[in-house]
Amino acid sequence: MPNAPRGLARRTLSSLSAYLRRTPGYAVLMYHRIADDIQDPWDLCVSPDNFRAQILWMKAQGLRFSTVADLVQRIEQGKDARQRVAISFDDGYADNYLSAYPILSELDIPATFFVASGYVESGREFWWDAIERLFIHPGQLPATVELSPSTEPLLLHLAGATDYSETESWIHRHWRWDDPAPTARHEAMKQAWHHLFRLSPARRDAALVELLENAGRAEGVIPSRRAMTPVELRALASDQRMEIGAHTISHPNLTVLDRAAQTEELGGSRRALEALTGREVRGLAYPNGCYDSEILDLMVEAKFRYGCRNCGSGRNAGLFELPRFIVKNAHGGALSPDVHWHAGLKIQG
Numbered sequence: 001m002p003n004a005p006r007g008l009a010r011r012t013l014s015s016l017s018a019y020l021r022r023t024p025g026y027a028v029l030m031y032h033r034i035a036d037d038i039q040d041p042w043d044l045c046v047s048p049d050n051f052r053a054q055i056l057w058m059k060a061q062g063l064r065f066s067t068v069a070d071l072v073q074r075i076e077q078g079k080d081a082r083q084r085v086a087i088s089f090d091d092g093y094a095d096n097y098l099s100a101y102p103i104l105s106e107l108d109i110p111a112t113f114f115v116a117s118g119y120v121e122s123g124r125e126f127w128w129d130a131i132e133r134l135f136i137h138p139g140q141l142p143a144t145v146e147l148s149p150s151t152e153p154l155l156l157h158l159a160g161a162t163d164y165s166e167t168e169s170w171i172h173r174h175w176r177w178d179d180p181a182p183t184a185r186h187e188a189m190k191q192a193w194h195h196l197f198r199l200s201p202a203r204r205d206a207a208l209v210e211l212l213e214n215a216g217r218a219e220g221v222i223p224s225r226r227a228m229t230p231v232e233l234r235a236l237a238s239d240q241r242m243e244i245g246a247h248t249i250s251h252p253n254l255t256v257l258d259r260a261a262q263t264e265e266l267g268g269s270r271r272a273l274e275a276l277t278g279r280e281v282r283g284l285a286y287p288n289g290c291y292d293s294e295i296l297d298l299m300v301e302a303k304f305r306y307g308c309r310n311c312g313s314g315r316n317a318g319l320f321e322l323p324r325f326i327v328k329n330a331h332g333g334a335l336s337p338d339v340h341w342h343a344g345l346k347i348q349g
C-alpha cells in the first residue's frame, strides 16, 4: 500500500465496524478533478498520487471495478453487485483525460465520465471557476461590484479587499467554500455563487459576463481548469473500458428550469455526447445533485437508463437516484466512511 498512512487508514477503518454490520452493497465513487492545484475552494481535486494510492488500496481490499453502466446492468439482471466499485468523474475537466485516464489505463480500471457537453463544445470556463478566478485569485477589484444588474441587482462589497496579493492568496490557499469567509472577497465569491446558482444558464452566463465587465476583467480560462476538448473526449471514449455519461449541456440547477429547458438539457446533452464520441450514453449525473420527481420522469422520457445524485449517505432509492460518495484528497484507506459501508467492505488484517 504505497504512501498510505497506515495509522490513519486503521483509524478510519476501525470507526466503520458499526457500518459494516449493515447491509452490504456497491459503491459509486464521485470525483471531479485529478490535479495538484495550490488552491481548491470547491474541494474538487484529488492529487494524482492520492488517486493512484486510493485505487491500489481498493484493489488490495479485494474490491472489483465496473463502470456505472455495468454496475447498473448487474443490478438490473439481479447479479451480485457486492464488493463492487464504480469510479465516476463529474464535469469533464481536461485533467480527467490528461491525469486520471493514464492511471486508470495503466492499472486497467474502468471508469465513468459525466461530461457537461456545452463546456466541451464551447471551451468556456466553468462558471464556478470564473467566480473563483475573479474574486480569490490575486489582482485588483473595484470597491463594489454589481452582479446581474438587469435582473436582481446584488452589490458585492470589497472595501478593504480591493487589492489581493500573491501572499494573501497563498495564506488562504486551504480555504473551502463551506468555511467561514476570511475576507470580503471570499464572502463575495460565496454570495455570487448563491445568486448565480438560482438563475437559468442563459441568465447566469449573461450575468457572469456583466460581472466580469463590471470588475474590469476579461473572460478566459486558466489552462489547468479547462474542459476536455472534443478531440480529448473522443480519445477517452475510444477506450471501451471507459464510459461517457451526461452531465447536462450547461450545468444548470435543473430544478429552476421550465420543462422544455429541462428536456433540452437532458436529451440534448445525451445527443451531443453521442455525436461527439460515437458511443451510447446511458446515464446522467445531476449537476450539483439537484433533481425532483418531474426530472426523474423526464429522465425516462429522454431514454436514460440511470441517474446519479451526490448524496454521501442514505439508502439507494432506485436506478435514477444512485447515491454517490465524494472521495476526498487523501491517501489510500482514508476514503469516506460511507464507501466502506456501502461496499460492504471486508476489513483485512
Ligand SMILES: [Zn+2]
Binding pocket: 090, 091, 247, 251, 287, 288
Ligand atoms: Zn458538476
